[in-house]
Amino acid sequence: xxxxxxxxxxxxxxxxxxxxxxxxxxxxxxxxxxxxxxxxxxxxxxxxxxxxxxxxxxxxxxxxxxxxxxxxxxxxxxxxxxxxxxxxxxxxxxxxxxxxxxxxxxxxxxxxxxxxxxxxxxxxxxxxxxxxxxxxxxxxxxxxxxxxxxxxxxxxxxxxxxxxxxxxxxxxxxxxxxxxxxxxxxxxxxxxxxxxxxxxxxxxxxxxxxxxxxxxxxxxxxxxxxxxxxxxxxxxxxxxxxxxxxxxxxxxxxxxxxxxxxxxxxxxxxxxxxxxxxxxxxxxxxxxxxxxxxxxxxxxxxxxx
Amino acid sequence: xxxxxxxxxxxxxxxxxxxxxxxxxxxxxxxxxxxxxxxxxxxxxxxxxxxxxxxxxxxxxxxxxxxxxxxxxxxxxxxxxxxxxxxxxxxxxxxxxxxxxxxxxxxxxxxxxxxxxxxxxxxxxxxxxxxxxxxxxxxxxxxxxxxxxxxxxxxxxxxxxxxxxxxxxxxxxxxxxxxxxxxxxxxxxxxxxxxxxxxxxxxxxxxxxxxxxxxxxxxxxxxxxxxxxxxxxxxxxxxxxxxxxxxxxxxxxxxxxxxxxxxxxxxxxxx
Ligand SMILES: Nc1ncnc2c1ncn2[C@@H]1O[C@H](COP(=O)(O)OP(=O)(O)OP(=O)(O)O)[C@@H](O)[C@H]1O
Ligand SMILES: [Mg+2]
Numbered sequence: 125x126x127x128x129x130x131x132x133x134x135x136x137x138x139x140x141x142x143x144x145x146x147x148x149x150x151x152x153x154x155x156x157x158x159x160x161x162x163x164x165x166x167x168x169x170x171x172x173x174x175x176x177x178x179x180x181x182x183x184x185x186x187x188x189x190x191x192x193x194x195x196x197x198x199x200x201x202x203x204x205x206x207x208x209x210x211x212x213x214x215x216x217x218x219x220x221x222x223x224x225x226x227x228x229x230x231x232x233x234x235x236x237x238x239x240x241x242x243x244x245x246x247x248x249x250x251x252x253x254x255x256x257x258x259x260x261x262x263x264x265x266x267x268x269x270x271x272x273x274x275x276x277x278x279x280x281x282x283x284x285x286x287x288x289x290x291x292x293x294x295x296x297x298x299x300x301x302x303x304x305x306x307x308x309x310x311x312x313x314x315x316x317x318x319x320x321x322x323x324x325x326x327x328x329x330x331x332x333x334x335x336x337x338x339x340x341x342x343x344x345x346x347x348x349x350x351x352x353x354x355x356x357x358x359x360x361x362x363x364x365x366x367x368x369x370x371x372x373x374x375x376x377x378x379x380x381x382x383x384x385x386x387x388x389x390x391x392x393x394x395x396x397x398x399x400x401x402x403x404x405x406x407x408x409x410x411x412x413x414x415x416x417x418x419x420x421x422x423x424x425x426x427x428x429x
Numbered sequence: 430x431x432x433x434x435x436x437x438x439x440x441x442x443x444x445x446x447x448x449x450x451x452x453x454x455x456x457x458x459x460x461x462x463x464x465x466x467x468x469x470x471x472x473x474x475x476x477x478x479x480x481x482x483x484x485x486x487x488x489x490x491x492x493x494x495x496x497x498x499x500x501x502x503x504x505x506x507x508x509x510x511x512x513x514x515x516x517x518x519x520x521x522x523x524x525x526x527x528x529x530x531x532x533x534x535x536x537x538x539x540x541x542x543x544x545x546x547x548x549x550x551x552x553x554x555x556x557x558x559x560x561x562x563x564x565x566x567x568x569x570x571x572x573x574x575x576x577x578x579x580x581x582x583x584x585x586x587x588x589x590x591x592x593x594x595x596x597x598x599x600x601x602x603x604x605x606x607x608x609x610x611x612x613x614x615x616x617x618x619x620x621x622x623x624x625x626x627x628x629x630x631x632x633x634x635x636x637x638x639x640x641x642x643x644x645x646x647x648x649x650x651x652x653x654x655x656x657x658x659x660x661x662x663x664x665x666x667x668x669x670x671x672x673x674x675x676x677x678x679x680x681x682x683x684x685x686x687x688x689x690x691x692x693x694x695x696x697x698x699x700x
Contacts, residue, residue, distance in 0.1 A: 277523045281560025285545070288552045288559065291566055292588050357566040 140187035141219040146170055150188035150343070154334060157345035162307030163275070164258050169341040174215070178208060179237055179254030180338030186216065186235050186252050189334070195223045197231035202239040202380070202397035209237075226400050238301075240322040242379045242401040245331035247348060253316045255337035258344065260304045260314040280312050283355055291360055300365065306353045307346055315352075321364045321380045326352040371396045372414035374405035446508060448473050448614060448646050449494065454503035456489050462670035463489035467503070469665060469675065473613070476640060476647040478657035478678060481667035482693070487650040488618055490667070494648060495535055495616045496525050510613075530557050534607030534615035538622045540599035543606070544591045550577060550602055551587040557610045576605040580635060597628040601635065608639065617649040621656060633659050654694060658682055666690050 138144065146168075153167035172180040190196065198213040200206040204226040212235065213224050225231050228241040235252040245251060261271040264282045274280065283304055290298045303320035307313045315326060316335060326333060326346060333346040346352060356362035370377045372393035379401065381394040393414050396402035406415065447470035456463035464486035471477055479487045492498035494505055496517050506514045510532065517525065529535070537543035544553050554573040555563070563569050574584050580601035591599050600620055607615060620636065621629040637660055640647055651657055657664050657678055664681045666674040666689070674687045685691045 273522075277526060279526065279560060281556055284559040284564070285548055285552045285556050288555055288566060288569065289548055292549055292551055292570075356564075358564050359567050 137219045139192070139220055140190050140216070141172075142170065142184065142187045147188045150184055153343045154185065154188060154345065157334070157343050158332070158347050160311070161346055161350050162305075162311030162313040162344060164342040164344045166341055167343050169338050172338065174211070176339040177256070179212065179235070179336075181336030181340070181343070182235050182237070182252050182254035182338075183212060183215070183336070184338060185334050185336035185343060186233060187219075189250060189252075190216065190220055190222060190233055192220065192222060194220075194232045195225050195230055197225050197228060197234045197400075198236075199234065199239060199241070199398075199400075200237045202241075202382070203399045205399070227404070228398075228400055238317050238319075239380070239397060240318060240325045242376075242396070242398045243404075244325075245329060247330045249331040251329075251331050251333045253318075253333065253335045255314070255316045255335045255342070256339070257302075258314055258335065258337040258340050258342040260302075260312050275311060278310070280306075283312055284357070287355060287357065287360075291357070297356065297360060297362070303362075304355050306355060308350050308352075312355070313344060313346075313352075319365060319380055320354065320362075323352070323354045323362070324364065328352075367394060369394055370412060371402060371405075372412045374402045374410045374415065375412040376402065376405055376410070446512075447471060448475075448508050449648075450504075450506045450514070451494065452504045452506075454490065454493050454500050454505060456486075456493050456498065457501045462486070464493065464667070464670045467672050469672070471614075471646055471648065473646055474644050475663065476645075476649065476661045478661035478664045479648065479650045479667060480652060480654060480657050480664055480693070482652065485667040486670040487652070487667055489670070491616055491618055491648065491650050495533065496529065497535075507614075530560055531610045532613050534604075534612040536600070536603050536607060536615065536617040536620045538619040540591065540596070540603050543603045544599060546591050549588045549590050550582065550594070553591065553602060553606045554609050557606065561610065572609060573605075576609050577602075579608075579639070580605040595628075596624050597632055600624070600632055604636070604639070608643065611643070612645070614646045614648070617647060619651055620649070621651070621653070636660060654682060666693065 150167055153165045157163065157165045169181065170184060172183055174180060196213065196216055198204065198209045200209040203209065216222060217224055228234065228243045232248060233250050233252060234241065235254065237254040240251065259271055261274055261282060264286055265271050265274065274282065287297050299320065301319050302314055302317045303323055305313050305315055305323060305326065315323060328349050328351065330348055332348055335344045354362040367381045371379060371381060373395050376396055380397045382397045384393050384395055386392055449471040451467055451469050454467040455465045467490055479490060481487055489498065493500040499518060505517045507517055508514050535543065551570060551573040554576050555569040558569050558572060574587060577584060577587060582598060582601055591602055594602060621632050624632065633656060639645065649660060661678045663676065664678040665672050666681065666687065668689050674681060674685065674690045681690065682694055685694050
């Protein structure tokens with residue numbers, strides 16, 4: 125329970141920053157959300173010591189569920205080392221003293237922005253998503269009173285209007301992230317801006333999935349082993365992104381890859397977006413075609429180096 | 430015209446029974462009367478015109494009938510597809526909204542109130558189908574093309590959004606969008622208002638054709654008695670919120686009994 129980071133734990137804060145009453149209020153919202161999968165539960169979102177764009181909804185959810193023996197992993201676009209992930213991890217280490225990890229399998233709580241880890245999650249884990257805009261119908265119907273009614277009455281035709289427009293305009297469903305899903309045959313839900321590649325992972329996931337939107341003051345959830353279907357048409361079925369080549373570093377196939385620009389002459393490579401997964405594979409001896417010489421010259425290295 | 434796939438409302442026993450029954454429908458806006466003590470019945474396949482000068486309560490009444498505006502008092506009943514007469518305002522909201530997007534249509538004077546201006550014509554027509562569970566893109570599109578054709582919009586405009594359409598085209602698109610679910614009852618509020626005379630004439634012809642092909646029941650609000658004469662079987666004349674005269678359209682317009690109707694007819698129906 126006490127990791128190497130405990131010395132940074134500050135006694136000046138209540139455990140996990142929020143006061144106990146606030147945490148109880150958030151937990152009540154979370155329980156309600158779990159009871160009605162996919163339904164957006166309003167909650168009294170608090171000011172957090174970070175800007176909204178940093179995932180204050182996810183932070184409040186994590187703060188409400190984290191215990192002193194949890195192990196926390198914090199990812200942003202699949203990586204544990206972006207400024208955002210580092211800052212939020214530091215925040216929880218400082219306010220809870222819990223152990224942090226970059227290893228998916230060792231974490232009990234994973235807070236994420238924009239990705240679901242490649243490694244399948246287990247019943248002992250909770251995945252907390254940071255959500256900017258929780259309302260999947262928002263772009264089509266800006267009136268909140270109307271979208272609430274649509275959810276209540278299960279009037280989701282408009283969602284398909286959007287997909288119809290995609291096909292009419294682009295010949296396919298062009299939505300590639302925040303791709304809408306139907307949860308438990310009832311509520312249409314925005315899965316947050318994860319790539320649609322990750323959508324199938326939500327379906328029947330063993331881990332509890334919690335979603336927090338700070339600015340919009342909404343929490344929603346997908347309990348373990350719940351049906352999550354991506355919306356589509358019979359003749360234009362949902363499809364995930366496909367990649368031509370395996371990861372250049374670890375050789376992984378059927379994972380989500382990021383494009384890394386190597387130089388200004390069009391040189392590029394595709395590597396795992398999930399950096400922990402990639403590292404683990406390399407440790408196990410899997411090598412991609414560029415693993416021997418990964419990003420040779422530092423000045424040519426891509427943004428992820 | 431071949432209408433087999435349009436599921437026209439074939440005559441059966443329930444054709445003898447009213448589709449809509451209005452009893453003492455009254456709407457007050459504060460102290461001001463919107464409409465008061467309106468009584469009538471509408472039969473399947475019948476076209477009823479509501480006429481009267483500006484401010485006489487036509488729109489108020491139409492909105493009360495179509496569940497868009499709750500009346501202050503009175504009862505409005507509708508016979509559903511299984512033949513049961515239901516008080517509209519005792520139905521729950523889900524049932525009412527279902528009715529509005531399947532069994533009914535509503536054509537607004539301003540197309541922008543009845544269309545999604547930022548999605549394509551095809552999606553505008555397809556929306557109701559998708560709302561009731563259509564999940565085959567090719568079928569939805571084929572149905573949309575068919576309906577665009579019926580309202581005389583060229584197939585190659587299917588991916589344009591209505592902002593690129595003329596006023597007459599927008600109204601025709603609005604009609605297609607409403608009729609795609611084969612509604613039994615269509616409400617129209619001044620559907621030709623604000624259009625050029627020649628555009629109006631074409632739209633009226635189109636509406637008349639569709640109404641008779643599909644066997645639609647229609648309640649149409651207009652202050653233009655020529656529109657009432659062209660389209661309707663019966664006419665209801667309103668003044669200051671009250672229905673002051675009602676009867677077969679030709680009778681009301683050719684031989685008006687009420688002084689107010691006589692005035693209305695003489696001032697507007699110039700040859
Ligand atoms: N929302 C409202 N609030 C208050 N009064 C209203 C409202 N809507 C209509 N009224 C009043 O109710 C009466 C009937 O109005 P209504 O709009 O039904 O007339 P109308 O016959 O449709 O007129 P027009 O031909 O100009 O469209 C008028 O006196 C009008 O001022
Ligand atoms: Mg009016």
